[in-house]
Amino acid sequence: xxxxxxxxxxxxxxxxxxxxxxxxxxxxxxxxxxxxxxxxxxxxxxxxxxxxxxxxxxxxxxxxxxxxxxxxxxxxxxxxxxxxxxxxxxxxxxxxxxxxxxxxxxxxxxxxxxxxxxxxxxxxxxxxxxxxxxxxxxxxxxxxxxxxxxxxxxxxxxxxxxxxxxxxxxxxxxxxxxxxxxxxxxxxxxxxxxxxxxxxxxxxxxxxxxxxxxxxxxxxxxxxxxxxxxxxxxxxxxxxxxxxxxxxxxxxxxxxxxxxxxxxxxxxxxxxxxxxxxxxxxxxxxxxxxxxxxxxxxxxxxxxxxxxxxxxxxxxxxxxxxxxxxxxxxxxxxxxxxxxxxxxxxxxxxxxxxxxxx
Amino acid sequence: xxxxxxxxxxxxxxxxxxxxxxxxxxxxxxxxxxxxxxxxxxxxxxxxxxxxxxxxxxxxxxxxxxxxxxxxxxxxxxxxxxxxxxxxxxxxxxxxxxxxxxxxxxxxxxxxxxxxxxxxxxxxxxxxxxxxxxxxxxxxxxxxxxxxxxxxxxxxxxxxxxxxxxxxxxxxxxxxxxxxxxxxxxxxxxxxxxxxxxxxxxxxxxxxxxxxxxxxxxxxxxxxxxxxxxxxxxxxxxxxxxxxxxxxxxxxxxxxxxxxxxxxxxxxxxxxxxxxxxxxxxxxxxxxxxxxxxxxxxxxxxxx
Amino acid sequence: xxxxxxxxxxxxxxxxxxxxxxxxxxxxxxxxxxxxxxxxxxxxxxxxxxxxxxxxxxxxxxxxxxxxxxxxxxxxxxxxxxxxxxxxxxxxxxxxxxxxxxxxxxxxxxxxxxxxxxxxxxxxxxxxxxxxxxxxxxxxxxxxxxxxxxxxxxxxxxxxxxxxxxxxxxxxxxxxxxxxxxxxxxxxxxxxxxxxxxxxxxxxxxxxxxxxxxxxxxxxxxxxxxxxxxxxxxxxxxxxxxxxxxxxxxx
Numbered sequence: 001x002x003x004x005x006x007x008x009x010x011x012x013x014x015x016x017x018x019x020x021x022x023x024x025x026x027x028x029x030x031x032x033x034x035x036x037x038x039x040x041x042x043x044x045x046x047x048x049x050x051x052x053x054x055x056x057x058x059x060x061x062x063x064x065x066x067x068x069x070x071x072x073x074x075x076x077x078x079x080x081x082x083x084x085x086x087x088x089x090x091x092x093x094x095x096x097x098x099x100x101x102x103x104x105x106x107x108x109x110x111x112x113x114x115x116x117x118x119x120x121x122x123x124x125x126x127x128x129x130x131x132x133x134x135x136x137x138x139x140x141x142x143x144x145x146x147x148x149x150x151x152x153x154x155x156x157x158x159x160x161x162x163x164x165x166x167x168x169x170x171x172x173x174x175x176x177x178x179x180x181x182x183x184x185x186x187x188x189x190x191x192x193x194x195x196x197x198x199x200x201x202x203x204x205x206x207x208x209x210x211x212x213x214x215x216x217x218x219x220x221x222x223x224x225x226x227x228x229x230x231x232x233x234x235x236x237x238x239x240x241x242x243x244x245x246x247x248x249x250x251x252x253x254x255x256x257x258x259x260x261x262x263x264x265x266x267x268x269x270x271x272x273x274x275x276x277x278x279x280x281x282x283x284x285x286x287x288x289x290x291x292x293x294x295x296x297x298x299x300x301x302x303x304x305x306x307x308x309x310x311x312x313x314x315x316x317x318x319x320x321x322x323x324x325x326x327x328x329x330x331x332x333x334x335x336x337x338x339x340x341x342x343x344x345x346x347x348x349x350x351x352x353x354x355x356x357x358x
Numbered sequence: 359x360x361x362x363x364x365x366x367x368x369x370x371x372x373x374x375x376x377x378x379x380x381x382x383x384x385x386x387x388x389x390x391x392x393x394x395x396x397x398x399x400x401x402x403x404x405x406x407x408x409x410x411x412x413x414x415x416x417x418x419x420x421x422x423x424x425x426x427x428x429x430x431x432x433x434x435x436x437x438x439x440x441x442x443x444x445x446x447x448x449x450x451x452x453x454x455x456x457x458x459x460x461x462x463x464x465x466x467x468x469x470x471x472x473x474x475x476x477x478x479x480x481x482x483x484x485x486x487x488x489x490x491x492x493x494x495x496x497x498x499x500x501x502x503x504x505x506x507x508x509x510x511x512x513x514x515x516x517x518x519x520x521x522x523x524x525x526x527x528x529x530x531x532x533x534x535x536x537x538x539x540x541x542x543x544x545x546x547x548x549x550x551x552x553x554x555x556x557x558x559x560x561x562x563x564x565x566x567x568x569x570x571x572x573x574x575x576x577x578x579x580x581x582x583x584x585x586x587x588x589x590x591x592x593x594x595x596x597x598x599x600x601x602x603x604x605x606x607x608x609x610x611x612x613x614x615x616x617x618x619x620x621x622x623x624x625x626x627x628x629x630x631x632x633x634x635x636x637x638x639x640x641x642x643x644x645x646x647x648x649x650x651x652x653x654x655x656x657x658x659x660x661x662x
Numbered sequence: 663x664x665x666x667x668x669x670x671x672x673x674x675x676x677x678x679x680x681x682x683x684x685x686x687x688x689x690x691x692x693x694x695x696x697x698x699x700x701x702x703x704x705x706x707x708x709x710x711x712x713x714x715x716x717x718x719x720x721x722x723x724x725x726x727x728x729x730x731x732x733x734x735x736x737x738x739x740x741x742x743x744x745x746x747x748x749x750x751x752x753x754x755x756x757x758x759x760x761x762x763x764x765x766x767x768x769x770x771x772x773x774x775x776x777x778x779x780x781x782x783x784x785x786x787x788x789x790x791x792x793x794x795x796x797x798x799x800x801x802x803x804x805x806x807x808x809x810x811x812x813x814x815x816x817x818x819x820x821x822x823x824x825x826x827x828x829x830x831x832x833x834x835x836x837x838x839x840x841x842x843x844x845x846x847x848x849x850x851x852x853x854x855x856x857x858x859x860x861x862x863x864x865x866x867x868x869x870x871x872x873x874x875x876x877x878x879x880x881x882x883x884x885x886x887x888x889x890x891x892x893x894x895x896x897x898x899x900x901x902x903x904x905x906x907x908x909x910x911x912x913x
Contacts, residue, residue, distance in 0.1 A: 071450050118647070122654050125393060125449050129589045130650050136582060137643040144636035194778055202781045203774040206765050209754040216714065216748070217769040217827060218740030224774065257582060261457055268454055328469045334461030341455045342443055 012353040016276045019283075023052070024182055027175045045174050046246075051286050052181040053242045056188050058266040058278035060235035065264065066273035067196050068228050069208030073128045073260050074115070074135030078108040078233045080142060080255030082240025087250035088148055090156050097160030101241050108237025109230050111138075116229035120222060132257055142252030153251025160245050181242055185279070188235055193275055195231070204228050269340060271349025280348040292333060296326040360494055365615045366608075371500050373607025374507025378562035379580065380587040380599040381514060382555030388594020389527060389551050392441065393449050395456040397559055397584065398577025399463035404429050404560025405567040405576065406467060409476040418481050422564050426557055433556025437549050445548070464574050475573035478564075503565050510561065511600060518596060527551065586646045592659030602657065606642055613638025666725075667692045667831055667861050668713070673722035675708055675885075682708040683719065684885035690831065695853070695862045697872045700882035701905070706865045707749055709882070710835050713863075714746040715739045727830065740769070743830035747820040749839060749865075755809040759800055759819055762808055763791040766826035791826060798822040798852055814845030821852065825860075832862045838871060850874060873897075881905070 007013030026048055034041035057079055064070040085104035094100065119130045148154045159168035166180060167173045195201050206214045207221040214221050244250050253259070262285065270281025304322045316322075344351065383397050407428045412421025440459065444452050480499055487495035518524035526542055538544045563577070570576065587606050591598025617634035625633065649657060668690040675683035682705045690696045698706050711717035713724060715736030724732045731739055754762050764787040768774060771786070781787060795801045798818045803811060808819060817837055824832055837853070838846045850871050856862070857875070866872050872879065873893045880890045883905045889896060896902055 071453075073453075118651065122650060125387075125593070126589060126650060126654060126656075128393075128449065128453070129585055130647060132582065133586065133643040133646050137640055137647075140636045140639045140643075144633045144640075146633070194780075197780040197782065198778055199768055199774040199776040199781045199784075199787075201777075202761075202765055202768060206754055206757070209756050210752060212716070213748075213752045213754060214765075214769075215736045216716075216740065216746055216752075217766050217823065218737045219765075219769045219774065220735075220737045227775070258578070261453075264450075265454065265457065268450070328465040330461045330465040331469075334458040334463075334465070337458030337461070338440060338455050341447075341451050341458070345451070 055279045055282035057239040060232045062278040064232045074131035076259035077135045078236035079240035082237035083244035083250040086244040097162040104241035109234040112230045112233025139255045271347030274349040277349040292329045369608040369611035373604035377603035382558035384588040393452040396459035398581030400559035401563035401577040404563030405572040408564035429560030433553040437552040592656030595658040598658030669725040671723040694877040697876035704882040705885040745824040745827040745829035746833035749835040753808045760804040766823040794826045
């Protein structure tokens, strides 16, 4: 009993719990936010569903990147594989979720096994490049799949059907899907938590800390890393299947190397090697993408008005000219990324308090 | 037959262009151990600088000549402000920080030059065919690219193997800490190398510009190809970059030229036309994967 | 007469033109403490790397408890009972001292494909790990990060981890490297306590420690074993004196 509540005794733990509760209860307070004019209910749920799904993908990447020290630059490939499994099956009339999802997960696991078996024998930047290469390879396969839309992608007309338990059309589908995504995220978090604290997790984390040392203890690190790689791929395939359902559209762009880059940014931004770090990272990354232009406009307006008060409007220029700067918000995003890497390397999670050992 | 020769020359031209891009990347990687994703942005800036200076001076050649020192200046500034702080970090940090630089570069270009692409018009003397043999016309511009590319490659070879600076560069590539102990100003050397890489990338960009048109993010896709080339060739090896670039240039060009016809014999026309570029891209990645399985550090990789 | 636990026969290792191990032969008897000494560059660590499986010899044979292990990978040798510590301290810095040793115990117990139960709460791991830490005198630092341990304590941790593998033969690479006189004395006591219980092959520069601990000593010069014998025999050996001890006389 005590074990379950101990996380709540630290600030990091409390914040984690609060974030999860806020995420989980969104469907219930979204209408209130809508009525207060803050944000449309549908928009909030749609955006946050995307956050949840990418959080699942980021958590899966964190397993190998944060805990295993394996810098995979091709992780978005599994989102694509999972998505295409669902999309292609739906295209051929198979919309049974109980069939699609296991195929999505199984296919991702299989590819992860093949790619991992070949790549994990290399090290350092060669490993990064070879995972990138395999990702691009599959991207080009996707582009070449004329029958399934090629570069333009494929629309999914019917969502996955889970024996009617989940509404796939109509007004309830958004809320229902949000709740399902949230539950899956919780389950994945729980699974990863067990994994990283088990003997397997210790072996994996030890291999990240000091690989020759582990081998000197008699632990054949390759097998553990490959297993972790496969599990991560499978979980990411699950995220892909969910994403395909959410956007009702699949395309090779899901697998492009810049998407893998996004996932790495999420993991690092949130805090590598911490359980909830990738969740924070996904939230921060997607909300920044969505709201940074608006935030910049507010900040620039404030700055402009303050400078006008100090120096007079002649010296400062029109508000319009300043506001146009907000169009170039990616400069701010890039700068934030660089600053995080240089000065806040431990990510959001590290800013919340000291972590336990290992 | 003429088609084959023409395509082979195109392959050589692409290979030399890719070599210019890859050489800078492999130098920076080999000497400073820095993974620079923003190298493609330097390529893009080269093209944009050339577009502006050409329009200004009404001369493509002048525009190109002015773009190079501008790129050098840009490279030096970026090195001093950001890149310098990354040398002590691990590769993941390099990837993330330079990814941030790409975001900044793309939006900066959009702010200064606008979202639309640019075209660089070629002067008349470059725009007509040159007759290599009485029956073999070939675009003069592409021929010029081959000449310039080969000249720069020879210059690089001379620089690295026959000059004192080149000796320092090669020493730095094999043992960074030692050259500091030998009293060489390592900081200045690194800035110089980064600047050299920037100039090479910019040159590749401005030479490619009349052929592919100048647009935002033009460097991002070609960057991956450059990385594939240096991995195949072996990180830190200019010779490896050259050979790998030529191979990749050939595969890509000949693939795109020959594959559609080859595929048409057993696929529909539309299918063949979309599958061909995808297949030739895949071939390059398969080649890299194959090389890495056989030689985990590339064909001429120095470090183990 | 005790049996040879480890038999090395004509081992050769070249690095380009340099011969690091030059047809080296030696044997380590069960239950003894066998020290390996020699000037810097004699190839002691290279030998240890070949014995533990981190380096592949170019020629020769290594036999452990009657079994040919010349080409066996490192992790497999540990399973057979051959454990090593590193010359340059190599512990898991982000883990606690107890975690470090518990991992060694975990490895000893077999494979780590257990995905569910928390390892840190597993008594079958924590128990023996605690005992090993006691044995090296680090029990009071069990829950401290390995990175926060002093240099001497980290060397002790190295030994604890090697011990936790429950090895039949312990290869120790300069366990006292970088230690002050007090810490060295503690390490010598520790190793002396293990005499008779564990077979040890020990590389060391500290001559006092070597003569205090060793049952037999082998002297290595330029990759060859020039003499093997009891401490008294080695001290008296004229070749050894000129090659090694003679030079050290002044220091």
